[in-house]
Amino acid sequence: MAISIITKEDLQQFKIELLEGIKDLLQARTTEQKLWLRTSEVRKLLNISSGTLQNLRINGTLSCRKIGGMLYYNYKDIEKLLTDIKK
Template identity: 70%
Template sequence: MAFSILTKEDLQEFKIELLEAIEKLILGNVTEQKLWLRSSEVKELLTISSGTLQTLRNNGTISFNKIGGIIYYNYKDIEKLINRR
């Protein structure tokens, strides 16, 4: 049975390689943000209820487009609202 001795330098090198690999995985999975969001996505982002979202639509706080019965929100508008909070 062969034995290998690990040094602190070996572990440090492994740590650096591991962190670089994790960083590549994370950066590789980053996708561009969708331009249009559905109501469920907006409610999750803002942590609000359906009623509150309806109120924000009614009073003009959030602009939206309705296509085929589905309401869509522009991500940039939602982002502005988040930043105002």
């Protein structure tokens, strides 16, 4: 069993590649994407837990609208969040 050492630079490069991949996926879906997404759709899209999504709401990183007891997120805000993370 070989041991591989992962450096901070390796992790940074992985992060950049991952975010670019997510951005490419989002751009490909823009034409067919809904403008407003429900909580479950955002969690699935970003592959995050409900707690992480709640933290994004609480600290103001991702805004939402409450309509009829349901939370909705603007797709453009999600794209902006991913773009800001990359920078």
